[in-house]
Amino acid sequence: MRLVIDKQTVWLVGGVLALLLVSSIIGYALAHTAKGESARHTVKNLNDRIRAWWFMVLIFGLALATGGAGSIVLFGLTSFLALREFITLTPTRLSDHRALFWVFFVITPLQYWLLWTDWYGLFIILIPVYAFLFVPIRNALAGDCERFLERTAKIQWALMICVYCVSHAPALLRLKIPGYEGQNGKLLFFFVLVVQISDVLQYVWGKLLGRRKIVPQVSPNKTWAGFVGGIASATLIGTALWWATPFTPWQAAGMSLVICLMGFAGGLTMSAIKRDRGVKDFGNMIEGHGGVLDRIDSICFAAPLFFHLTRYYFTP
Amino acid sequence: MTKALLVALVKLISGANVRWAGCNPEIRQRIYFANHTSHLDAVVVWASLPAAVREWVRPVAAKEYWTANGLRRFLAANVFHAVLIDRTKVTVRNNPIEFMLEGMGQRHSLIIFPEGGRSSGEEIGSFKSGIYHLAKEKPGIEMVPVHINNLNRVLPKGEFLPVPMLSCISFGAPIILEPGESKTAFLERARAAICKLRPS
Numbered sequence: 001m002r003l004v005i006d007k008q009t010v011w012l013v014g015g016v017l018a019l020l021l022v023s024s025i026i027g028y029a030l031a032h033t034a035k036g037e038s039a040r041h042t043v044k045n046l047n048d049r050i051r052a053w054w055f056m057v058l059i060f061g062l063a064l065a066t067g068g069a070g071s072i073v074l075f076g077l078t079s080f081l082a083l084r085e086f087i088t089l090t091p092t093r094l095s096d097h098r099a100l101f102w103v104f105f106v107i108t109p110l111q112y113w114l115l116w117t118d119w120y121g122l123f124i125i126l127i128p129v130y131a132f133l134f135v136p137i138r139n140a141l142a143g144d145c146e147r148f149l150e151r152t153a154k155i156q157w158a159l160m161i162c163v164y165c166v167s168h169a170p171a172l173l174r175l176k177i178p179g180y181e182g183q184n185g186k187l188l189f190f191f192v193l194v195v196q197i198s199d200v201l202q203y204v205w206g207k208l209l210g211r212r213k214i215v216p217q218v219s220p221n222k223t224w225a226g227f228v229g230g231i232a233s234a235t236l237i238g239t240a241l242w243w244a245t246p247f248t249p250w251q252a253a254g255m256s257l258v259i260c261l262m263g264f265a266g267g268l269t270m271s272a273i274k275r276d277r278g279v280k281d282f283g284n285m286i287e288g289h290g291g292v293l294d295r296i297d298s299i300c301f302a303a304p305l306f307f308h309l310t311r312y313y314f315t316p
Numbered sequence: 317m318t319k320a321l322l323v324a325l326v327k328l329i330s331g332a333n334v335r336w337a338g339c340n341p342e343i344r345q346r347i348y349f350a351n352h353t354s355h356l357d358a359v360v361v362w363a364s365l366p367a368a369v370r371e372w373v374r375p376v377a378a379k380e381y382w383t384a385n386g387l388r389r390f391l392a393a394n395v396f397h398a399v400l401i402d403r404t405k406v407t408v409r410n411n412p413i414e415f416m417l418e419g420m421g422q423r424h425s426l427i428i429f430p431e432g433g434r435s436s437g438e439e440i441g442s443f444k445s446g447i448y449h450l451a452k453e454k455p456g457i458e459m460v461p462v463h464i465n466n467l468n469r470v471l472p473k474g475e476f477l478p479v480p481m482l483s484c485i486s487f488g489a490p491i492i493l494e495p496g497e498s499k500t501a502f503l504e505r506a507r508a509a510i511c512k513l514r515p516s
Contacts, residue, residue, distance in 0.1 A: 080480075084331060088482040094472045100479045283482065284333060 003067045003173070003185040008244045012189050016057055023050050042207070048287045056286070056295070060192065064185050068173050069116075071188065075170040076112035082162040082293040082300075083108060085282040089274075090154045095144035099135050103155060107131050108163050115167060118174055127164040132156055161270075161300050162293065168303035175307075177314050180246040190245050191259065191306055194238040195298050198260040199267065202230030219271040222264075231260040246314055258309065259302045266301030270294075319395050323370075326363040330356060330470055331482035334364040337513065338489030339460060341369045345425055346458045346490070348373070349447055351440045351510050352429035353468035355381060356478070361427050361462055362396050364485045374399050374419055375427040399426065403433075413449050420454070427462075430506065434473055440510060443503045451493035451502065458490035459506065463513035486513040 027047040034043040063074035087100060107127065114123040136152045172191060173184045180187075206226025214222050238256025242249040270293065274282065283291020326332075350361055358375035365373055379400040382392040392398040399419035401412045420426055428450070430443040451459060466483040491509050493502055 084480050084482060087479075088331075088466065088469075092469070094469070097469075097472055097475050097479060101477050104479055 003064070004182040005065070005185075006183070008183075009186055009189070012186060012193070012241070012244055013061060016193065020050070020054055020057060023053070049289060052286045052289055064189065067185075068170075071170045071173060071185075072112055072116055075166055076109065078292060078296060079112070079163045079166045080104070080108055081285065082166065082282075082291075082296060083158055085285075085291045085293045086158040086162050087155070089277045089279060089282060090158065092151055092154065093144060093146065095142040096139060096151055096155065098142060099138040099155060102138060103131075103135070103159060107134075107159065111163050111167050112170075115171055115174065120174070123167070123171070127159050131159055135159075165300040165304055166296065168307040169299055171303075171307055172310065175311055175315055177246045177310070178316060186244045187246070187310070190238070190241055191303070192299070193241070194234055194256050194259045195263045195302050197237055198230055198234035198263050199298055200230075201233045202226040202264070205229030205233070215268065218268060218275055222268060222271075227264060231257070231264065234260050246310075255306065255309065259306050262302035262305050263298030266298040269301070270297035322359075322391070322395055323363045323367075326356070326359050329478050329480055330360045330363075330467060331480060332360055332364050333482060333484045335484065335486045337486055339458075339487060341366045341487075343369055343372055344458070345372075345420065345423060345454075346460050347425065347447075347450060347454070348427045348460045348462050348487075349430050349506060349510070350427065350462035350464050352431045352434045353464060354434065354471045354473070356467055356471050357429065357434075357464055358398065358427055359396060360467060360483065361464065361485060372423060373425045373427060376401055376416060376419070376429070378403055380404065413446060413453065416446075416450060417453055426450075430503075434468075440507060443507050445499060445503065447506055448493070448499045448502050456492060458492060460490045461488040461506065461509035461513060462486065463488070463510050465515060484515065486515075488513045 027043070027050050030043045031047060034040045059074065063070035083104065087103075092100065111123065111126055114126060135155050136148075139148065139152055139155075169188060169191060172188045175184060175187070177184070177187075202222070203226065205228075206221060206223045209225040209229065210223030212224045213220060214224060214227060235253060235256040238259065239249055239253040242252035245252055245255075247255060270282075274280065281290025282293035285291050286295055289295050348361060350357060358377045362370060362373060362375050374397045377392065377398045377400055379402045382388045382398060382400055392400060399416055401415060402410060403412075416426060416428070428447060430447040431441040432444045432446075433441075447459070451457065463486045464483065465486070466481060469479070469481050470483060471478045488509055491505060497505075
């Protein structure tokens with residue numbers, strides 16, 4: 001898998017770095033003007049987030065620079081860490097131990113290995129079919145019937161969200177789009193940028209104008225203003241980046257809208273799980289953001305849809 | 317070198333999130349006492365201490381487990397300087413308390429597991445009297461309760477392959493044996509100190 005670094009890539013990377021620089025300056029200014037306990041708290045959280053963003057952009061940029069291998073390894077590790085956070089919060093029983101060992105050390109690496117060898121046919125069914133059958137078999141062999149269906153379903157769900165869905169993001173590098181050969185790195189960049197900027201803008205719009213909550217029982221942070229403002233502005237940004245993708249401006253707008261809507265749905269669904277388990281975040285690995293899974297919940301839901309839409313309409 | 321690698325590996329596998337709720341890590345003679353759910357407990361608590369403090373802390377561990385093969389023997393003796401206790405034949409001459417006091421000397425701290433054996437991880441078992449005798453032999457010593465959460469799911473009893481889940485190690489406020497405090501009262505107080513650290 002060869003990825004070229006062309007002028008457009010440089011523009012994309014430069015744009016993101018400029019954006020981060022501006023955010024850091026604004027964050028710095030806010031930190032010196034914020035008054036009152038809650039304002040200071042919000043600004044501190046904002047600055048933690050910006051700092052973490054620098055770090056995440058650096059890692060992601062390095063992964064892309066190494067071509068396909070780096071990105072596959074990076075997303076593989078991300079899946080592994082997310083899976084770990086998910087399973088930690090899910091009450092499994094001790095008899096699930098062996099099945100979990102397979103899930104972490106065989107099925108997860110295998111999914112990314114299939115991506116590496118470009119074995120699309122198996123990549124697309126490994127987890128929904130074979131892992132789906134394997135996990136209950138292994139659990140049945142362990143001989144513990146208590147809450148059997150529930151336990152098996154939870155492990156399966158964790159695999160689908162954290163491994164199967166996430167692996168569709170680096171799978172974008174495997175698409176053979178006529179006239180776009182070697183440029184798929186930009187497509188992955190476009191996808192991650194739109195998903196994440198949509199999260200950020202929903203947060204910003206929500207903090208500035210948000211009052212009416214969409215589903216207060218699930219997430220107190222998701223407001224109508226954040227939803228409309230964030231998704232509209234992120235879609236505009238995605239549209240403005242059409243030149244880096246194989247899409248026309250209108251197609252880029254449609255794709256961005258789908259990505260943003262699915263990203264929102266992902267964040268909401270994962271919030272429901274966190275609520276159910278009585279926690280605010282899945283982990284504490286990324287300062288200001290929570291865990292890995294808190295940061296990628298929108299990617300989980302948006303990646304498969306974006307992958308399939310692109311594959312269906314833009315590859316022969 | 318081996319030490320740094322082992323600490324990094326243990327932290328990776330156990331994903332331990334360390335919280336100091338009630339005291340700060342300090343280089344002073346203390347006794348850390350924790351609930352016991354997994355063979356990894358001693359190593360994980362030891363690894364979760366800051367490097368400078370860790371130098372002076374020795375875990376107390378089961379002799380039959382840590383001398384079972386060459387690697388474990390090497391790790392116990394040369395890397396985390398464990399005080400190994402024979403749990404199978406306790407006699408008057410073979411008193412574990414003596415070994416622990418000897419292992420502490422004047423400057424070292426200990427990590428002990430007062431339940432004796434490993435519990436299932438859900439309930440904390442009743443404490444053996446060893447912790448009380450230690451406190452009596454070392455009057456005024458700070459005893460720091462440590463709660464280990466989720467490590468039993470990383471490596472449950474009877475399993476040999478760890479699954480990388482996230483665990484949480486909480487250090488609580490130290491307790492000190494009061495003059496005239498009875499054995500039962502102290503054991504109950506010590507056990508309650510760990511239970512209090514349980515995440516709700």
